[in-house]
Amino acid sequence: MKQHHDHSHDRSFDDGPPSEYEIMSRAIQELLVERGVITAEQVRMRMEQFDADFPYRGPRVIAHAWADPGFKARLLADGKRACAEFGIDLEAERLIAVENTPQVHNVIVCTLCSCYPRALLGMPPTWYKSENYRRRVVREPRAVLAEFGTLLPEHVALRVHDSNADMRYVVVPLRPAGTEGWSEEQLARIITRDSLVGVTLPKA
Amino acid sequence: MSLPSAYTEAPVRRFDVGDRVAVKAWYPPGHRRTPHYIRGKRGVIERVCGAFANPEELAYGLDGEPKRVLYRVRFRQRDLWPDYSGPERDALELEIYEHWLEPA
Numbered sequence: 001m002k003q004h005h006d007h008s009h010d011r012s013f014d015d016g017p018p019s020e021y022e023i024m025s026r027a028i029q030e031l032l033v034e035r036g037v038i039t040a041e042q043v044r045m046r047m048e049q050f051d052a053d054f055p056y057r058g059p060r061v062i063a064h065a066w067a068d069p070g071f072k073a074r075l076l077a078d079g080k081r082a083c084a085e086f087g088i089d090l091e092a093e094r095l096i097a098v099e100n101t102p103q104v105h106n107v108i109v110c111t112l113c114s115c116y117p118r119a120l121l122g123m124p125p126t127w128y129k130s131e132n133y134r135r136r137v138v139r140e141p142r143a144v145l146a147e148f149g150t151l152l153p154e155h156v157a158l159r160v161h162d163s164n165a166d167m168r169y170v171v172v173p174l175r176p177a178g179t180e181g182w183s184e185e186q187l188a189r190i191i192t193r194d195s196l197v198g199v200t201l202p203k204a
Numbered sequence: 205m206s207l208p209s210a211y212t213e214a215p216v217r218r219f220d221v222g223d224r225v226a227v228k229a230w231y232p233p234g235h236r237r238t239p240h241y242i243r244g245k246r247g248v249i250e251r252v253c254g255a256f257a258n259p260e261e262l263a264y265g266l267d268g269e270p271k272r273v274l275y276r277v278r279f280r281q282r283d284l285w286p287d288y289s290g291p292e293r294d295a296l297e298l299e300i301y302e303h304w305l306e307p308a
Contacts (some may be wrong), residue, residue, distance in 0.1 A: 094254065096276075111239050138241065141281075142290050157293035160281075165237045165299035166256045166274055 056122040058170060058196045061086055063187035065097075066175045072099075079170070083120070090119040090168075098161060099172040100198075105152055106159045107145065107198030108169045109137045117168040121193055128197065138162060148199040171198040178204035213254040214273045218302055223249045225277060226308035227300055235263035238304050246308045247279035250297055258301070273302040 018026070032038045061083060065072035075082035079095025095117060098106040110116065111134050116124035127133050137144045141160050142152060152158055161169045173195045179187060194200040219225060229244035237259050253276055257268025281294040288294070 096251075096253075111241075112237065138296060139285055139288075141294070154291050157291060157295065158281075159278075159294070160296045162239065162296065162298035164239055165253075165259065165301070167253055167276070167299055 050123055054118040054122045056120075056193070057088055058117070058120040058193070059188040059191035060184070061088065061120065062170070062172055062191050062196065063184040065172055066179075066187055067184050072172065075172070088119065093117065093119050093168050094166060095120070096161075096167050096169050097172050098159070098169060100174045102156070102174070104157050104159060105198065106161060106169075106171045107137060107141060108161050108163060108171060109134055110163045111135070111138055112164050115163040115168065117170050119168075120170055121196060125193065145199060148194065150200050171196050173198075173202050176202055176204040214252055217252060217273045219249050219252075219273075219275060219305065219307075221249050221251060224308045225249060225275075225300075225305045227277070228304050228306060230304070235260055238300060239298070241284065242279070242298060242300070245279055245284055247277040247283075249275050250278040251276040253299060260301075274299050275302065275305065277305070 029038075029043065033040055033043075061075070064086060065075050071082065071086075074085065075097045076099055079097045080090050080093065082097075083090050083095060098108075100106055109128075114124055114129040114134075116128060118124070133144065138160055141158050145152060145158075163169050173191065175187070176190070179190070190202045190204060192200060192202060195202045224246065225248070226246045227238065227242050227244060231240075231243070253274040255271040255273050258270075258272045259268065262268040276297055277300050278295050278297045280292070281288045281290060281296055282292060284296060
């Protein structure tokens with residue numbers, strides 16, 4: 001299985017009874033452990049390895065885009081190429097950076113599984129993989145954003161991006177007022193993971 | 205600046221940015237990357253993403269050749285959900301392979 005289409009086996013974030021597939025994958029894992037094919041320790045180490053393989057580098061890239069309009073333009077035109085220029089190899093991942101403006105707000109989801117720009121943002125948060133988020137953010141995105149404390153005015157158009165196939169997405173949030181003259185390091189500190197998925201806004 | 209790699213990868217394609225398209229209302233069995241909620245809906249090509257090995261075949265251990273052109277298609281939320289209560293400009297975008305699209 002290609003790693004970026006891995007389905008999570010962690011169901012602690014979903015309400016309700018486990019799905020048929022969750023029960024099946026749990027059962028298979030338990031059987032494999034019981035028969036000595038794999039150990040629980042190996043499963044844990046593999047998950048740890050995922051974290052090491054995909055460090056969280058998004059804020060540095062976005063802070064650079066805020067500070068350098070030329071880089072931002074290149075990032076929006078071809079995310080993979082711009083990241084390479086910044087020294088980040090996205091490997092197989094294609095990246096589409098979507099820019100928030102005073103008129104448009106963007107939010108990212110994968111309704112089919114849990115595709116996520118891991119090369120930039122590391123492993124996805126549990127809520128991103130939850131059925132609740134995946135099902136509702138395409139249908140009632142404004143209500144979902146409100147639950148994250150993000151109230152979008154009616155004059156701002158909301159664009160939901162379903163990363164259902166081969167592209168990965170990252171939001172370029174609006175640089176907040178009051179950050180004029182900040183260094184890229186300072187800027188990176190206010191760029192949160194959730195703001196790069198588009199469910200929150202960075203605050204100065 | 206040179207064209208994004210997506211365009212050089214998919215020189216032969218059926219649609220271009222701005223074209224109006226409809227997603228086929230197909231319900232074949234098997235591994236599909238076209239979510240059910242978008243089948244039968246009309247939208248506009250937002251960008252050409254490139255050409256990729258067909259995931260519907262990769263899923264079964266085949267090589268996915270010939271590659272398929274992948275498009276980013278923009279839909280109005282109100283066209284997707286009849287009871288959508290947000291502003292008219294709210295939109296949803298997702299990736300659809302060429303063989304799932306027809307002119308609209």
